[in-house]
Amino acid sequence: MTETTTDRRADGRALKHVQVREYVRDLVAGAAPGAAAPSERELVAMFGVARMTVRQALDTLVTEGVLERIPGRGTFVARPQRNRGRISGFTEDLRRRGVLAESQTLLARREQAGPGVARALSLTEGDAVIHWRRLRRGDGTVVCVEDAYLTEILLPGFLQQGMPTSLYADLEARGLRPTWAEDSITADVAGPEEAALLEIEPGSVVLRHSRRAVSGEKVVEVSRSVYRADRFTLWLQICG
Amino acid sequence: MTETTTDRRADGRALKHVQVREYVRDLVAGAAPGAAAPSERELVAMFGVARMTVRQALDTLVTEGVLERIPGRGTFVARPQRNRGRISGFTEDLRRRGVLAESQTLLARREQAGPGVARALSLTEGDAVIHWRRLRRGDGTVVCVEDAYLTEILLPGFLQQGMPTSLYADLEARGLRPTWAEDSITADVAGPEEAALLEIEPGSVVLRHSRRAVSGEKVVEVSRSVYRADRFTLWLQICG
DNA sequence: TAGTGGTCTAGACCACTAT
DNA sequence: TAGTGGTCTAGACCACTAG
Numbered sequence: 219m220t221e222t223t224t225d226r227r228a229d230g231r232a233l234k235h236v237q238v239r240e241y242v243r244d245l246v247a248g249a250a251p252g253a254a255a256p257s258e259r260e261l262v263a264m265f266g267v268a269r270m271t272v273r274q275a276l277d278t279l280v281t282e283g284v285l286e287r288i289p290g291r292g293t294f295v296a297r298p299q300r301n302r303g304r305i306s307g308f309t310e311d312l313r314r315r316g317v318l319a320e321s322q323t324l325l326a327r328r329e330q331a332g333p334g335v336a337r338a339l340s341l342t343e344g345d346a347v348i349h350w351r352r353l354r355r356g357d358g359t360v361v362c363v364e365d366a367y368l369t370e371i372l373l374p375g376f377l378q379q380g381m382p383t384s385l386y387a388d389l390e391a392r393g394l395r396p397t398w399a400e401d402s403i404t405a406d407v408a409g410p411e412e413a414a415l416l417e418i419e420p421g422s423v424v425l426r427h428s429r430r431a432v433s434g435e436k437v438v439e440v441s442r443s444v445y446r447a448d449r450f451t452l453w454l455q456i457c458g
Numbered sequence: 459m460t461e462t463t464t465d466r467r468a469d470g471r472a473l474k475h476v477q478v479r480e481y482v483r484d485l486v487a488g489a490a491p492g493a494a495a496p497s498e499r500e501l502v503a504m505f506g507v508a509r510m511t512v513r514q515a516l517d518t519l520v521t522e523g524v525l526e527r528i529p530g531r532g533t534f535v536a537r538p539q540r541n542r543g544r545i546s547g548f549t550e551d552l553r554r555r556g557v558l559a560e561s562q563t564l565l566a567r568r569e570q571a572g573p574g575v576a577r578a579l580s581l582t583e584g585d586a587v588i589h590w591r592r593l594r595r596g597d598g599t600v601v602c603v604e605d606a607y608l609t610e611i612l613l614p615g616f617l618q619q620g621m622p623t624s625l626y627a628d629l630e631a632r633g634l635r636p637t638w639a640e641d642s643i644t645a646d647v648a649g650p651e652e653a654a655l656l657e658i659e660p661g662s663v664v665l666r667h668s669r670r671a672v673s674g675e676k677v678v679e680v681s682r683s684v685y686r687a688d689r690f691t692l693w694l695q696i697c698g
Numbered sequence: 699t700a701g702t703g704g705t706c707t708a709g710a711c712c713a714c715t716a717t
Numbered sequence: 718t719a720g721t722g723g724t725c726t727a728g729a730c731c732a733c734t735a736g
């Protein structure tokens with residue numbers, strides 16, 4: 219398998235292995251997992267190319283998880299990928315469990331980044347950030363208080379547009395869907411303010427979840443959430 | 459790039475592209491990012507193989523993120539990957555923080571899978587599993603009790619070999635390094651047995667962490683860990 | 699036995715980079 | 718201009734699977 223940057227020669231002609239690759243990709247799109255793809259020698263005959271060229275095309279599709287090779291048997295449409303999961307936020311996370319997520323904005327304003335937030339967002343202290351505090355409910359009951367900090371310069375008009383239901387859906391619409399994140403999670407007890415918001419006694423057990431979410435090279439979100447331990451289990455998919 | 463299952467022919471001779479690949483991997487291990495790797499034609503001359511064979515070897519290392527090709531310039535040791543984070547276990551996790559992880563095996567035996575463990579490991583109830591319970595310390599202080607369940611049939615000789623220091627390092631040596639995992643995390647209070655092991659009062663705050671780790675298609679590990687909340691923060695990298 | 703993917707050869711021309 | 722990786726050819730033999 220070889221990374222192809224352009225897919226085309228300088229003169230505009232499509233590369234042969236790309237032609238074969240895209241032909242097979244189209245052919246196989248929507249086919250049932252386990253369905254047979256054309257054999258390598260069939261493709262050699264169809265396209266009039268060398269077998270190594272066909273193999274280069276198929277190698278890419280195998281690496282992408284589209285095809286699967288079985289020696290002595292053939293090439294087949296791969297089983298559905300187990301792990302094309304996306305990073306999700308509270309709203310999407312709860313929806314996946316069949317729970318309706320609601321949010322009440324407690325605070326949404328422009329602030330100057332303090333030292334901690336600036337470092338986490340890879341900004342300079344004093345840069346403009348959006349601070350968004352929400353009380354979050356699942357099926358109507360209070361579950362979580364979340365403080366999110368966003369880099370204002372990446373999100374023009376964010377505060378003016380009316381706050382979105384799902385932060386991640388909004389980021390996705392801006393092409394800033396997080397591609398990976400660093401999370402840290404601790405168990406703790408609630409302080410008095412948190413307790414009041416979460417409708418629990420101070421000192422009750424809570425789950426603290428901090429996230430630093432990155433889209434490409436840019437840190438798009440830094441957040442701290444406090445969950446009622448009696449009402450929430452954090453569920454994460456980890457990839458290698 | 460081609461997946462190689464065996465790395466060896468039936469007669470035991472190493473495949474040529476594997477020889478080249480491992481030679482380059484060793485050569486480059488510990489080299490500074492950006493350092494030049496041997497050129498393809500150099501390797502052709504060194505090993506007396508065809509260039510396609512060398513390319514197959516290097517393709518694998520490029521896909522793995524070890525090397526980087528720059529057309530017209532050469533092949534180089536890849537820059538540190540933004541996101542080649544591997545799923546880590548307790549040992550590796552603590553090592554990354556500069557903390558020495560130690561484990562004391564409380565129990566390591568063959569059992570028949572109960573309904574929960576069987577479902578989590580994608581086995582049938584009654585199938586043989588390895589149950590491994592460890593008390594885990596960081597820099598000498600008690601941090602965690604972990605119960606891990608492993609599919610015995612995937613790990614021949616595991617119990618006989620002497621328990622490894624790091625489960626994940628052992629799995630990696632067997633080609634079963636987890637590629638992704640589903641984790642669920644809650645905050646809770648310690649029960650009496652846990653409290654005794656963790657050297658805390660019953661009712662103290664703990665962090666519970668369950669993991670279902672998958673390597674390729676196989677579920678290789680299911681575990682439940684209980685951490686002292688006052689001594690441990692869980693740190694996870696999430697990918698989309 | 700026929701077909702499949704896995705490995706491998708010994709060349710070739712191209713576009714690109716560095717000197 | 719010399720060297721690099723990118724693409725491509727036209728074969729070959731192997732181990733394995735299936736009918």
